[in-house]
Amino acid sequence: MATGLIVDATGFELVVDDQRVGPRRMLRGSDVGLLTSVAGQYVDALRGGSRDQALLAVGRELYRWLDGDLGQLTRLLDEAPAPLVFEVRAPARPSAAAWALLRAPYELLAAAEGGFLAEEPKLFAVARRLGHPSPAQALDGYRLGVAFMASAPRGQHELDFEAEEMAILHAVGETSLDLVVEDSGNPEHLGLRLSELGGMPVVHLSCHGLHNWRPGPGGPATPVLLMEDDLGDWCPTSADALVGLLTPRPRLAFVSACLTATGADVAGHIPGSAGHRGGPAAEPGASVAHSMATGLIAAGIPAVIGWDGSVSDRAATRFAEHLYRQLGRRVGVAEAVADARRHLLGCSDERQRADWHLARLWLGPTGGGPLVGGTLKRRMVPPHHVTKTFLDRKHQLPVAAAEMFVGRRPELQQALRALRGGQKAGVLLHGQGRLGKSSLAARIADRHPNRAVAVVFGDYSPAAILDAVAYAVAANPAARALVEERRAEVRQQPDRLKPLLIDLLAGPCAQELDDVRKPLLLIIDDLEQILTADPDGPHRLDPEHAAVFADVLSAFDPATTDSRLLVTSRYTFSLQGLQTRLEPVQLRPLSPAAQLKLQRRQQDLAPTGYPTQRADLAQRAMDVSCGNPGLQDLIGLRLVYSSQVDQARAEAAVADMETYLQQGDLPAGNPDVGEFLENLALDTLLDQAGPAHRDLLRACTLFTVPVPRPVVDALAAAVGGSASRLLGLGLLDTFPDQHRPAAPALAVNALAAGRLAPLTPDERAALATVAAQPLYAQWGGATPRPARGSDLDLQLTRLALAADHPAITADCAAAAVTALRQGPASTAAELGHQAITLLDRHHHEVPVTLLRTVADAAVTGGDGDHADTLLLRAVQQTETGDRQTNPSVHAAVLYDHANRLITRGEVDQAEALLHQARQMFTDAGDTLSVAVTWGKIADILEQRGEVDEALRIRREVTLPAFERIGDAREAAIAWGKIADILEQRGEVDEVLRIRREVELPVYERIGDTRSTAVTWGQIADILQQRGEVDEALRIRR
Structure with a gap:
């Protein structure tokens, strides 16, 4: 039986246990209008940051309307039993009026003088149903x-x-x-x-x-x-x-x-x-x-x-x-x-x-009620069953707890595709030490509940491998019998392991037949323990284990079995071509987002107050970890966030690590960090790489972002070495290319880079000359204009400046300056100045967009005279240049020039230019720029004292335009301008509402910390003027 609202095309009833409370009510146009207004208020409250007072106002208005003159909602609440499931039911295809009633935010309902019904002791639940209820399928007995x-x-x-x-x-x-x-x-x-x-x-x-x-x-x-x-x-x-x-x-x-x-x-x-x-x-x-x-x-x-x-x-x-x-x-x-x-x-x-x-x-008609009818377990293994197996067997180096496993989605997906496909015998997870290869192997196995999982670690002899397999297939009678029958034979003749595995994998472990007869997933962990370095190529299996591992690799044939092999190793290896049976999956350092996720997990385990008190030190610890989760665990969780380590000692450990990454010595003050780095053996790996490969690795430090492999190959042709060798050693990391994500891109491992001598200016120039054009071509070249990220343009511009390459500079420098605007404006302006100087030296046309972008950076950096010079040059170029200038570009130049004229007090000329620019933007269909230009015109009117017209423009022209195109930040700025005018008029309460409920939430949501701080300061100013000095002081502090 239903309690709530029963809606049809023209009206509704309030009911308790299907009994009507008061009369049926019609849904008139005025009611729909009120519900539409409530919906609009709700959206405004959301945009305002979901402040309690705004939400309560919405909930109380909705309550008042539902209650009506006869107090129907109040009666319903009094008569309904607990818990109260307030169901809003409508036909499967509601009318427009019924939709308005269905969508109303009943979750916010609040009586006139009370709080939200949602927080009252009597549970208030809301459900919306489309269609008449019908019986649901009976629950099964499972959990x-x-x-x-x-x-x-x-x-x-x-x-x-x-x-x-x-x-x-x-x-x-x-x-x-x-x-x-x-x-x-x-x-x-x-x-x-x-x-x-x-x-x-x-x-x-x-x-x-x-x-x-x-x-x-x-x-x-x-x-x-x-x-x-x-x-x-x-x-x-x-x-x-x-x-x-x-x-x-x-x-x-x-x-x-x-x-x-x-x-x-x-x-x-x-x-x-x-x-x-x-x-x-x-x-x-x-x-x-x-x-x-x-x-x-x-x-x-x-x-x-x-x-x-x-x-x-x-x-x-x-x-x-x-x-x-x-x-x-x-x-x-x-x-x-x-x-x-x-x-x-x-x-x-x-x-x-x-x-x-x-x-x-x-x-829907059959929805609602409990979802669980019993306690029976489905025939499934626990979600993290293999993780527990690793924890049991790898006491020396436990895998990451499930709570600390983050950031391995791409590698996990690649490995799962390979293991579930029919082309490869298995997967090789490789990469630098403590990147989480064993942890990833455990998660991959967790995702294979239909496999019997065997784990080999430390002892790689035929007997140990067979023991692990026997343990995994113990529940499979046929597999168990086969292993026991031939175990003694393998013990006496180790070369008999291969035929046994072939028979096992093609027989009892060929495919899943039921819960016990299923394929094998054999995990061989830390293979580097039995690898030896080869100065002329990839690592090789040591002689004692080469034949055994070759037999294992040969036995897994995807054509005859669903069983698979999963190997983890710091290095790739060569084994008579058999290594190609494994799909290589290289683990890369954690992304910045994944590092933050891991840090949040660590903060949850830290003593109260530590995440705040040691925030700066924790950030430095994360930086020096260079995306290595094992190092972040050591320095972040076990040092910075440990109650057993005082701040001075944690500070010293981080400082030692920072020194180490500048070609310093191993940290001596903290044995744990020193031991960790010794285990990574970065210097040993660099020695093993050999001079030519070290030269290539140093050459790759030329880049600040991963670059496509053909570019690294071009450098290799110039300096020697090979990308394959450096990848196999984990000294180069693989990422998706930022321009063509399906293609790989390479970057020097950040920890290894800290052990290399920096390139000299002459070396940078020579290498940039080799790399600039190939990289430019890989990232789309000049025509047609590619959808290239500005950070890629920044990389190309830096190379082009070092290589003295005008064409690439002209194409990429404007976007590069924009990319640098996230930091100090003077840095962006300096790069732009270098680009313009290079182009002038080569008598190459300077793009108008570059002139505008550098001028803007110069203004922000405090060099107005240089900005004026650049803008005048841009104006002259658009008016007298040989090529037709894009109207939007021409209008943008006029807008920028008008801004500078306003700064110099030449307001009349500026207004004329703005109207000219506005018309050009309108003709070009650039709605956003039209709105922004109107806003600037309103600024001039406000300065002249034409406040009413300025307010009209902001309310009726600019604000609706920004809201229509969904530009939350510009809409918040427009609201701020409106608030400025209202504050001059003394409408302080409305100004305070706009600052708190409109501007501030938008800036906080989009992460604009500067605008957030400015808005808080404006709120504090108002509070101080009203005498609320303590609150104003609290905000400022």
Whole structure:
């Protein structure tokens, strides 16, 4: 029986246990208008940072309307039993008026003088249902089962999906949860995995989302999840496409991405940014349209949880943890969502608490109720069963605990593709010491619950290998019998290991038949222990073990068995060509995002206050770790964040490491760090590389970003050595190329680079001459203009300046100056000055864009005279140049010139130029630039005292334009200008509201620390003027 709202095309009823409370009410135009207004207020509150007072105002307005003249909502709340599941039910295809009622933010309901219903002792749960309820399929006798998949397509902000996976596992516990993790990020692979498992009751998708994506110009706005294709690029996936792949369908889908419960027609939400689960903003739709959540309901998923806004990564993880804890206890899904919401509302972290109201539960006809009907375990191994095996067997060097395993998604995906394919006998994980090869091997094995896992470490003799295999296949009667029957034979004749393995792998361990008869995954860990250096090429197996390992490699044949081999080694090796049977996967240093994830995990284990007190030292520790997780663990967790190590000793360890990375001696003050570096043996590896390869490695320090391998090969042709040798030793790291991600790019290992003598200026010039043109060609050249990142243009510009190359300089320098604007403006201006000087020396035309960009940097850096000279040159060039200037470029030059005239007090001439520029921008269809130019004109009017006209322009022209195109920062700046005028008029309360609820939240969300600080200062000024001196002082301090 339902309690809540029953909606049809023209009206609604409030009911308690299906009994109407008061009369039926019509949905008139005025009601829809009010609901639309409430929805707008809600979006404004979100944009304002979800402040309690703004949210309470929305909740109270909605409560007042539902209560009506007869107090119907109050009666409902008094009469309904606890827990109260407030269901808003509408037809499967609601009218526009019904959609307005369905979408109202009932999660915020609050009585006139009270707080949110969500925080009252009597649990208040909200569920929205499309369609008339019908009986659900009976629950089975199994415990909670969750299929988890994170998608992180290349180019998106990296989410902390590892933390979310662990939160789910910790919330319920391995003894009460069956957790399946699909690492591909690809919806088709997820569907296949679910089909193999026979389905799971819950599918949890962690990714970025867009609520109004358009496949092309003029196409309809469609909600999508940004999932991955097989290459890791974007795969925008709609609700219909996703449901078509999920067979059997889950009872609940949790689409944990921004805006997944926001309709495609809804505009005004702040798009996701770093730390939030949204993609780039898209244009809003027009007519009422499904959200991702309601689209999934319409396509047949019984229950869906989504987010009606941009949710932070940490808030989503905290919410999920509490949700699954409740679901595992057989709590109904609506009550579990409400309990998780209340948990987030009570969070002490204001940033996480701000998202407490965003979760939405949508139900289809059969949705709702508990998801767990028993305690039976599915026939699955625990999620981290192999990790435990490693921990048991590798006491000398335990693998990373699951909580500390971050940043290995690309390598994990590459290895899984190779192991699940039919081309290779296995995978070789290689790379520098303590990068986490064993930890990754354990996670790869964890992702193969349908394999019997054998681990060989330390003892690589035939007997030890056979012991490990025997232990792994002990539950397989046929495999166990075969091993026991021939164990003595192998002991007496070690060369009989190969035929035994062939018979075993092609027989009892050929394929999965049931829970005990399944293929083998043989992990051979730390192979470098039995490798010997070869000065003329890759490492080789030592003579004592070469034949044994060759036999093992030969026995694994993907044509006859699904069994696979997984090897970890610091170095690649050569073994009579057999090494080609393994797919090499090189571990690279952790990305900056992954290093931050690891640091956050370490902070959670640190004593109270340490993350704040030692923040600067922790940052230095992370920097000197150079992306090596083992070193970050040692210096970060066990020194900087340890209560057993005083700050002076931790400081000394970090300083010693910094010295070491400047060709200094091994740290003597801390034996742990010294031992770690001795174990890495960087100097030994450099000696083993030989002079030619060291020269090539030094040559590669010319680059500040990874470069395509053909460029390194060009340097090798000039100085000697080979990239293959340096890769095999782990002295060069492999990354996806930033211009063509499917191609590899190489960079000197950061720890190894610290042991190399820096290049001299003459060496840099000579090497740049060799490398500039090949790198320019690899990164797209000049025409057509490639979609090249500005950091790549910066690298090309530096090479071009060193090589005295005018064509590359002309093409790349403007973007390079822009890239440097993230730092001191004077540095950017100096690079631009060098570029212009080079071009003038070669009598090469200086691009107008370069002149403008350098002038802007010069102004910021305090050199106005130089900026004026450059802008005058740009104006003359656009008006008298031989080639036709792009109208937008011409308009931009006029705009910049007008800005400088305003600074010099020549306002009338500046205004004329701005109107000329505005018309050019309008003709070119550049909406953003038109709005910005109007804003500058409004500045002039305000200075003249024409305040009313300036305010009109800001309110009616610039602000709507910025909001229409979704430029949150420019909209916040426009609001700030409006607030400035209102402050002059004495409307202080409204000014304070704008600063606190509009400007500040936007700057905080987009990470604009300078504007955030300025806005806080403006708030403090107002408070001080009002006599609230203590609060103003607190803000400033």
